Amino acid sequence: MSAPSAPSRTRQAQDYLAAVEHELADLPAEDRGDLVEDLAMHLDALAAEDDDRDIAVRLGPPAVYAEELRAAAGLPARGAGGRSPAPGLRERIDGLVASEAFQRARPALRETRRLLVELRPAWWVLRGYLLVFVPSAVLGDHRDFPVPAPLGSHVLGVLLVAAAVVGSVHLGRRATAGQRPGRRLHLVTAGGGVLLALWGLALVSSGSVTGPEPVYGYDYATAAPEQAMGQYPLLNRYGPVTNVFPYAADGTPLEDVLLYDQDGRPLEVGFQEWWADGCYRVPVPPRAADGAPVEHAFPQAYELEPYATSTNGCLSEVPRPAVPLPVIPSDGAAEPTPMEPAPTEEPVKPVAPAPGD
Amino acid sequence: MDASQLLKGVLDVAVLAVVRDADGYGYDVVRRLRTAGLEEVGDASVYGTLRRLYQAGALTSYVVPSDEGPHRKYYAINDRGRSVLDDSTKTWRTFADTVDALLDRKADVA
Numbered sequence: 001m002s003a004p005s006a007p008s009r010t011r012q013a014q015d016y017l018a019a020v021e022h023e024l025a026d027l028p029a030e031d032r033g034d035l036v037e038d039l040a041m042h043l044d045a046l047a048a049e050d051d052d053r054d055i056a057v058r059l060g061p062p063a064v065y066a067e068e069l070r071a072a073a074g075l076p077a078r079g080a081g082g083r084s085p086a087p088g089l090r091e092r093i094d095g096l097v098a099s100e101a102f103q104r105a106r107p108a109l110r111e112t113r114r115l116l117v118e119l120r121p122a123w124w125v126l127r128g129y130l131l132v133f134v135p136s137a138v139l140g141d142h143r144d145f146p147v148p149a150p151l152g153s154h155v156l157g158v159l160l161v162a163a164a165v166v167g168s169v170h171l172g173r174r175a176t177a178g179q180r181p182g183r184r185l186h187l188v189t190a191g192g193g194v195l196l197a198l199w200g201l202a203l204v205s206s207g208s209v210t211g212p213e214p215v216y217g218y219d220y221a222t223a224a225p226e227q228a229m230g231q232y233p234l235l236n237r238y239g240p241v242t243n244v245f246p247y248a249a250d251g252t253p254l255e256d257v258l259l260y261d262q263d264g265r266p267l268e269v270g271f272q273e274w275w276a277d278g279c280y281r282v283p284v285p286p287r288a289a290d291g292a293p294v295e296h297a298f299p300q301a302y303e304l305e306p307y308a309t310s311t312n313g314c315l316s317e318v319p320r321p322a323v324p325l326p327v328i329p330s331d332g333a334a335e336p337t338p339m340e341p342a343p344t345e346e347p348v349k350p351v352a353p354a355p356g357d
Numbered sequence: 358m359d360a361s362q363l364l365k366g367v368l369d370v371a372v373l374a375v376v377r378d379a380d381g382y383g384y385d386v387v388r389r390l391r392t393a394g395l396e397e398v399g400d401a402s403v404y405g406t407l408r409r410l411y412q413a414g415a416l417t418s419y420v421v422p423s424d425e426g427p428h429r430k431y432y433a434i435n436d437r438g439r440s441v442l443d444d445s446t447k448t449w450r451t452f453a454d455t456v457d458a459l460l461d462r463k464a465d466v467a
Contacts (some may be wrong), residue, residue, distance in 0.1 A: 030406075034408060035404070035408065037406075037430075038383055038404050038407075038408070038430065039404070041383065041384075041427050041428060041429065042383055042384055042400065042404065044426075044427030045382075045383075045384040045426075045427055045429075046384070048426060048427065059400055059401070060399070060401075064400045064401075065400070066401070068399050068401035068402050068405065069401040069404060070403075070405065071405065072365075072368065072401065072402040072403070072404070072405025072406045072409065073404075073405035073406070073408045073409045074409045074412075075405075141429060282414065305412075305414070307405075324387040337412070
């Protein structure tokens with residue numbers, strides 16, 4: 001484990017190594033040791049090159065290097081230690097406000113403000129519309145966009161919108177004409193308007209998306225599962241599916257259940273390398289008579305990887321997750337034989353379309 | 358588009374492909390990826406990926422001591438790594454074809 005002692009290693013390289021090691025301090029000794037050892041060899045290799053640039057220039061700041069290393073190695077990002085992941089954000093904002101560029105942008109900001117004042121009538125109209133749209137969308141169907149249909153009636157929606165717009169514009173004009181409706185009422189309209197706008201925006205954006213979409217945005221902290229996506233052929237809305245736990249209708253946990261998809265292909269799931277207890281496990285599928293692994297037998301059996309987990313605290317048997325099982329009323333005839341093998345010969349008849357379709 | 362973002366998603370397959378050609382130590386893999394055109398690849402990302410693939414059982418490793426230069430830890434692909442690479446290759450091809458088709462279609466419309 002000891003890093004090769006290279007007398008030629010410069011002070012700079014030693015400092016860099018120490019800084020990265022410090023950034024990895026919260027990792028288990030084994031992970032940290034390996035990563036630091038790799039870096040030591042890397043630094044030695046770099047030193048052998050004819051390049052006199054600073055190491056922090058070639059490899060990036062130690063903190064960034066460590067962060068990238070953890071993400072790529074599938075290790076948790078630092079942050080449990082209470083250190084802010086982005087130190088200096090506040091300073092950066094302060095710096096931005098004080099910067100010359102920001103000061104130069106001031107006139108433009110003033111211009112924007114003037115434009116917003118001119119756009120006020122448009123806001124009054126929108127506000128009136130939202131006053132009808134938001135409640136009807138909340139109580140009814142989100143698909144009533146853009147014409148709200150309170151009580152299922154688009155005609156009523158149009159009438160209400162017209163009335164609300166007239167009222168809203170009237171209120172707005174009165175306010176700008178100097179007839180202040182009283183400070184409290186003013187606050188209520190302003191606050192309510194902002195709330196309506198945000199709510200409406202949230203409704204439209206959530207209503208227009210019909211289902212859970214796969215997320216392709218890349219969050220560096222979750223790099224490991226993202227990178228491994230190719231190994232997970234089955235995804236649900238919570239992420240990759242790595243196991244399936246079947247139960248009989250009477251609640252009996254079932255073992256070694258073979259699962260197939262709608263086309264009769266064996267159901268493939270990914271395997272989970274790193275578990276919540278920080279231990280590494282490998283799937284051990286049952287073998288068929290010809291020795292081929294049966295990877296669609298569920299639940300998947302996992303074993304601790306012997307060389308990766310000399311660390312203590314790893315359970316050799318991980319219990320099934322606790323699940324709330326529905327109570328299925330017994331039908332008399334079908335219920336008492338849950339363990340009987342599935343009747344594979346039974347012909348599958350196409351289901352006649354329901355009369356309502 | 359920032360290529361480094363794309364790179365993170367395919368680094369596993371890129372590293373496995375490089376190591377399949379010939380065993381390599383960390384810096385060697387970094388250089389071969391860069392020579393192949395992935396110039397933005399970060400040293401740390403490659404080292405991290407190598408370690409993760411090794412821990413996942415897709416790579417084996419051995420240390421080659423050296424008298425004058427630094428010791429080197431070589432990584433070699435094994436059967437598991439090859440099968441991961443095969444699967445990933447298929448996934449990548451399908452994905453790339455899909456995106457290509459999308460982009461081409463857009464070009465036709467324009």
